[in-house]
Amino acid sequence: MSIFGHSMGGHGALCTYLASKTKQYRSASAFAPISNPINAPWGRKAFTGYLQGGIQEAKEQYDATELISKHSDPVHILIDYVRRIALRPS
Secondary structure, eight states: OEEEEETHHHHHHHHHHHHOSSOOOSEEEEESOOOOGGGSHHHHHHHHHHOTTHHHHHHHHSOHHHHHHTOOSOOOEEEEOOSOOOOOOO
């Protein structure tokens, strides 16, 4: 079984996969995920306002970049993103 998400859902998919102690997912995929919210002003504001432990709690449990840095075993993650969206003129 795998887990997938887009944007903030991609962040949730990555965090769920990386934080799983039981290895319930074999892989994770994310399209344009939020991946390091503790280093964004809106992320710091949200974590400070919603989590009792603030940024430190977020860093330990809710930031994919921080969570992957703790892994020593192989991970199976696919991340896709678009650098620029070209819109056609109307």
